[in-house]
Amino acid sequence: MEDYDGGADLVRILRSHAQTHGDRVAVQLAHEQGLTGRLTYAEVDRRAQAVAALLRAFTKAGDRVVLLFPADPDFLPALFGCWYAGVVAVPLPYPVLGRHGERSLQQLAVGLEAVAPALVLTTDGLIAELGDQNAALLGRYASVGQAAAVGLPWENDRAGHEIAVLQHTSGSTGQPKGVLVSHQNYAHNLRMLTDFTRSIAPDVRHFQTVSWLPNFHDMGLALLLFTLHHAGTSTLIAPMSFLRDPGLWLRTISEVGGNLTAAPNFAYDLCVRRVSREAAAAMDLSTMGIMLNAAEPVRADTMHRFTAHFAPAGFQAAAFAPAFGLAEGTVFVSGLRYGGDPPRTIRFDRRSLQDGVARPGGLEATSHTLVSCGRRPDGMSVRIVDPAGHTECPPGTIGEIWVHGPSVALGYWQRTAQTAAVFAARLAGFDYHPYLRTGDLGFLWEGELFVVGRLADLIVLGGRLLQPQDIEYTIERSHPALEGRRSAVFAYGEEEGRLAAVVEMRLNQPMDDDQRSALEAAIRDAVAAEHDVEISEVLILRTGAIPVTTSGKVRRARCRQMLLSGALAGAHAGSRG
Numbered sequence: 001m002e003d004y005d006g007g008a009d010l011v012r013i014l015r016s017h018a019q020t021h022g023d024r025v026a027v028q029l030a031h032e033q034g035l036t037g038r039l040t041y042a043e044v045d046r047r048a049q050a051v052a053a054l055l056r057a058f059t060k061a062g063d064r065v066v067l068l069f070p071a072d073p074d075f076l077p078a079l080f081g082c083w084y085a086g087v088v089a090v091p092l093p094y095p096v097l098g099r100h101g102e103r104s105l106q107q108l109a110v111g112l113e114a115v116a117p118a119l120v121l122t123t124d125g126l127i128a129e130l131g132d133q134n135a136a137l138l139g140r141y142a143s144v145g146q147a148a149a150v151g152l153p154w155e156n157d158r159a160g161h162e163i164a165v166l167q168h169t170s171g172s173t174g175q176p177k178g179v180l181v182s183h184q185n186y187a188h189n190l191r192m193l194t195d196f197t198r199s200i201a202p203d204v205r206h207f208q209t210v211s212w213l214p215n216f217h218d219m220g221l222a223l224l225l226f227t228l229h230h231a232g233t234s235t236l237i238a239p240m241s242f243l244r245d246p247g248l249w250l251r252t253i254s255e256v257g258g259n260l261t262a263a264p265n266f267a268y269d270l271c272v273r274r275v276s277r278e279a280a281a282a283m284d285l286s287t288m289g290i291m292l293n294a295a296e297p298v299r300a301d302t303m304h305r306f307t308a309h310f311a312p313a314g315f316q317a318a319a320f321a322p323a324f325g326l327a328e329g330t331v332f333v334s335g336l337r338y339g340g341d342p343p344r345t346i347r348f349d350r351r352s353l354q355d356g357v358a359r360p361g362g363l364e365a366t367s368h369t370l371v372s373c374g375r376r377p378d379g380m381s382v383r384i385v386d387p388a389g390h391t392e393c394p395p396g397t398i399g400e401i402w403v404h405g406p407s408v409a410l411g412y413w414q415r416t417a418q419t420a421a422v423f424a425a426r427l428a429g430f431d432y433h434p435y436l437r438t439g440d441l442g443f444l445w446e447g448e449l450f451v452v453g454r455l456a457d458l459i460v461l462g463g464r465l466l467q468p469q470d471i472e473y474t475i476e477r478s479h480p481a482l483e484g485r486r487s488a489v490f491a492y493g494e495e496e497g498r499l500a501a502v503v504e505m506r507l508n509q510p511m512d513d514d515q516r517s518a519l520e521a522a523i524r525d526a527v528a529a530e531h532d533v534e535i536s537e538v539l540i541l542r543t544g545a546i547p548v549t550t551s552g553k554v555r556r557a558r559c560r561q562m563l564l565s566g567a568l569a570g571a572h573a574g575s576r577g
Contacts, residue, residue, distance in 0.1 A: 380404070
């Protein structure tokens with residue numbers, strides 16, 4: 001793997017790759033029928049130039065251009081075409097038409113109105129599927145294919161704009177926000193990701209990346225850019241294809257010799273449940289060097305189950321790479337690990353964690369195993385801070401994770417007050433530099449970061465700090481019918497003094513009272529035994545009723561609103577307790 005200047009902009013890097021690795025495949029698409037849509041580095045550069053030439057006719061430097069692409073190799077030349085033309089790329093969720101098409105188009109209309117783009121870049125397929133009437137909501141639009149067909153000459157004379165991407169957050173604790181990520185942010189973050197991968201698998205030099213993460217998601221986009229940065233090959237899988245058949249992800253890794261991938265924790269659980277041992281044994285996962293686990297709490301037992309299930313395929317536990325990051329920090333913040341060992345896990349006393357302090361040890365029944373998200377790279381400062389008093393917490397004390405460094409983005413799009421509150425926090429008594437408030441809770445232990453949950457989702461009952469995802473995990477294990485089912489736990493009622501649990505189930509036939517009562521009792525008993533709290537209300541919902549973000553995170557605040565407004569009444573198959 002060639003080493004590239006960490007400060008070099010991605011435009012210059014792609015242009016260099018087109019000259020030195022022009023015939024190498026930069027990106028391709030994998031689906032059930034095989035690999036298609038290959039674009040070499042020379043082809044990506046050529047198509048990006050065509051896009052940039054078209055954009056010059058309709059935009060000025062610094063304008064916003066929306067990118068609407070599914071898992072499609074043409075996303076890459078569209079993105080770089082924006083940068084070649086000196087405009088800001090705004091990746092948005094690709095509208096899914098069909099049964100929920102009207103709602104998808106409404107969400108798209110809201111997003112376009114907020115961004116006010118000069119132009120929308122998308123696919124010929126979406127333009128045809130929308131038809132003349134619905135395509136009108138895009139305003140001025142074009143496809144990469146149209147740009148190539150027009151064949152306008154590109155002149156490399158437009159100055160690059162400071163902002164590279166308007167990156168939208170997941171919206172797990174509120175409405176999605178546009179994060180202003182600069183080219184300098186990406187340069188620094190990609191350098192940190194290079195240090196991160198070398199700390200996990202130093203022998204990996206040419207990256208063969210396989211990803212089903214959406215291109216509008218911060219981690220999916222960063223994985224694509226990181227692979228390009230090092231002249232590797234990205235193999236894309238449509239997210240819905242992965243959800244229908246998780247084995248496609250792993251079979252593709254086996255086919256192309258994948259050595260880098262990333263996914264939230266739930267994806268690894270899904271693979272264990274949906275890929276048979278016989279199918280696993282037929283794969284070759286021995287090439288996998290870095291399997292990043294991030295975007296939601298990382299669970300030790302998930303990694304253990306995955307490792308055991310896919311050991312016959314040659315998978316090694318040391319390939320797992322837990323990490324912490326967020327869109328406001330470009331993507332990556334912490335995860336460095338050295339020594340070639342599997343990720344570090346430590347058992348902490350559960351009651352101490354609920355009191356806000358990490359104390360190792362305790363019996364298995366009264367403890368909680370947490371996974372280390374490694375060390376921070378050089379150039380980044382990570383502090384644990386009391387969110388109320390803004391004072392730094394002692395090691396082992398749970399507080400909000402604050403971050404400072406060149407990867408911290410410039411702020412939120414058109415949200416001045418929120419930008420000041422989130423991106424310009426300062427420690428009490430100090431005025432050295434501003435910190436990014438991540439909204440995540442965690443603690444430092446022997447120099448490593450342990451993440452325990454989200455500040456906005458934190459449940460406080462009787463002076464105890466309860467993380468909803470820990471209770472949700474207990475619910476999943478409370479009854480065989482609930483294994484792997486999505487759930488959401490949150491406080492509600494007067495002064496948020498009661499606890500509610502909503503759980504999805506796939507119901508092949510109506511549930512009778514005895515079945516419902518048995519499930520509700522199992523949930524209440526398990527939560528009471530493990531967490532010493534009472535669930536006041538249990539709702540068993542049909543599959544798909546719990547609201548989630550585009551990256552699959554549960555929107556607990558929205559669940560609370562829906563419960564209080566009665567909006568869940570038509571979706572539940574249970575009764576109130």
